[in-house]
Amino acid sequence: MFATPPRQEATVFTSLPDHLRLRGISSEWREGQPGLQPEHSLLEGPAFDRDGNLWCVDIAYGRIFKVSPAGQFETIVTYDGEPNGLAFHADGRLFVADYKNGIMVLNCRTGEISPFLQRHNLERLKAVNDLTFSSGGDLYFTDQGMSGLHDPTGRVFRVRRDGTIDLLLTNVPSPNGLVLSPDEQVLYVAVTRANAVWRVPLLPGGGVAKVGLYIQLSGGLGPDGLAIDREGGLAICHIGLGTIWLMTPRGEPALRIVSPTGDHTTNAAFGGVGGNELFITESETGALLRCHVPTVGQRLYGAA
Numbered sequence: 001m002f003a004t005p006p007r008q009e010a011t012v013f014t015s016l017p018d019h020l021r022l023r024g025i026s027s028e029w030r031e032g033q034p035g036l037q038p039e040h041s042l043l044e045g046p047a048f049d050r051d052g053n054l055w056c057v058d059i060a061y062g063r064i065f066k067v068s069p070a071g072q073f074e075t076i077v078t079y080d081g082e083p084n085g086l087a088f089h090a091d092g093r094l095f096v097a098d099y100k101n102g103i104m105v106l107n108c109r110t111g112e113i114s115p116f117l118q119r120h121n122l123e124r125l126k127a128v129n130d131l132t133f134s135s136g137g138d139l140y141f142t143d144q145g146m147s148g149l150h151d152p153t154g155r156v157f158r159v160r161r162d163g164t165i166d167l168l169l170t171n172v173p174s175p176n177g178l179v180l181s182p183d184e185q186v187l188y189v190a191v192t193r194a195n196a197v198w199r200v201p202l203l204p205g206g207g208v209a210k211v212g213l214y215i216q217l218s219g220g221l222g223p224d225g226l227a228i229d230r231e232g233g234l235a236i237c238h239i240g241l242g243t244i245w246l247m248t249p250r251g252e253p254a255l256r257i258v259s260p261t262g263d264h265t266t267n268a269a270f271g272g273v274g275g276n277e278l279f280i281t282e283s284e285t286g287a288l289l290r291c292h293v294p295t296v297g298q299r300l301y302g303a304a
Contacts, residue, residue, distance in 0.1 A: 005246075005253040008291060009260055013279060014071030016041055016286035020063075027060040029082045029099060035221075038264075043281040043288070044225070045130070046269040047086040047094070049108070054271065054288070056281055057083035059099060064106060064113075067288065077111045085130030085177070085225075085267075090137065097128040097141055103159075120165055126155065130177045130225065130267075134184050137161040140168075142175035148193035149173045156189060156200070168208050169200065177225035177267060182232050188214060190223035190236065197223055197236060214251060225267025227278065235278060237265045244268055244280060246293070255293065261285040 021040035030037040042060040049055060054067040055076075062081045066074045081104065085097035095116065096104040102118035102125050118125065126145025133139055139159040147154035154172035159165050169175070174193035181188070187200040187208075199214040214234075217223060220241030227235040232249035235257075242263035246255040259265050262284025269279050272292070280289040 002253050005256050007256045007258060008293075009258050010244075010278075010280060010289040010291040012261060013288045013290035014067060014073070015288070016043065017073055020065075020073060020075065021286060022061055025061065030060045038284055038286065041283070041286050042266075043283045043286055044084055044266045045086040045097070046225075046267055046279055046281050046288070047088055048269055048271045048279075049088060049094075050092070052271070054269070054279055055086055055094065056288070057086060057096070059084050064094075064096070066108075071288070076108065077106065077113055079113055081113070082127075084128070085141075087131045087133055087139075089133060095131055095133075095139065097131045099127045099129065099144075102128055103131065103139070103141060117159060117165075120157065120167065126153075129175065132179055134180055140178055140180070140187060142172075142178055142189065144175050144192075147172065147174050154191075156187070158206075160206075166206060169211070172198070174222070176223065177237070179226045179228040179234070181228070182230060188226055188228070188234060190226050192222035192224060192239075195220075195222040197226070197234070215247065217245075220263070224265070225281075227268045227270055229270055230275065235268050235270075237268050237280065239264055239266055241265075242282075244278065244291075257291045257293075259289060261287050261289070265289075 041058040045057040063078045081101045082099035083096045094106040098104045103116040105116045106113045126143045129142045129144040131141035143155040152173035154175040156169040176190040176192045178189045189198045195217045197214040199212050221239045223236045224239040225237040234247045236245040242259035244257040264284035266281045266283045278291045
């Protein structure tokens with residue numbers, strides 16, 4: 001085990017305004033999930049566009065928001081879906097991991113949302129959770145459904161740039177957030193119900209091998225979203241613990257970021273000037289948190 005890392009408290013960047021907090025409205029997603037879910041919204045999936053706007057979702061009520069650098073929320077689309085994760089393609093399109101509908105694509109200018117991938121080998125996906133792109137345009141996503149330790153059948157897919165679909169993992173107890181290492185040779189996958197993060201080496205031929213345990217956590221509900229900095233430091237959102245762990249590229253705890261509000265730290269994205277700020281969705285209180293990490297990169301990790 002490692003020594004307890006330094007502790008740093010995040011601040012509230014902005015919160016979902018009252019007029020966007022919904023109450024007394026039925027939500028199939030919220031009512032079907034184990035445990036208590038906030039009624040007003042379920043913020044997730046932060047992603048920055050080229051203009052510095054932070055996009056995020058409300059899974060429970062099918063909403064996608066754009067948040068300005070000043071912290072103002074704008075509803076871009078409300079639709080019959082359960083958007084969970086977001087990732088921008090190099091061409092500016094916003095890809096959406098929709099728990100209900102599969103992978104969707106949002107035209108950010110018009111607000112039009114359309115399906116991209118709903119089935120594999122003629123079978124419906126379980127319920128997708130999060131997604132990320134490689135530099136070459138390959139799309140990786142987790143297919144979580146209601147899997148867990150009782151039913152370790154969650155999956156991880158890759159959709160290659162040419163449209164070929166690869167099923168990489170089939171035995172994951174609740175796959176959630178995922179990111180690629182900077183050299184794109186390793187895929188990190190948050191495995192929520194196992195309270196762990198897996199390390200998935202990617203083979204040159206396209207498969208995976210020797211998948212291992214990157215870190216075993218304890219407490220809370222488990223890791224949710226992941227983010228990675230340019231040096232390969234991994235940020236792990238530990239939902240239920242109100243914590244984001246920053247790990248060195250070697251897998252050592254470097255910093256513990258704690259929420260000043262609720263404990264449902266669902267996901268995070270690096271942004272701000274120089275990419276040295278971590279923006280975090282905290283769904284219990286409907287807040288977006290921010291933590292400046294002035295030593296992100298070599299100084300934080302003790303490299304020469």
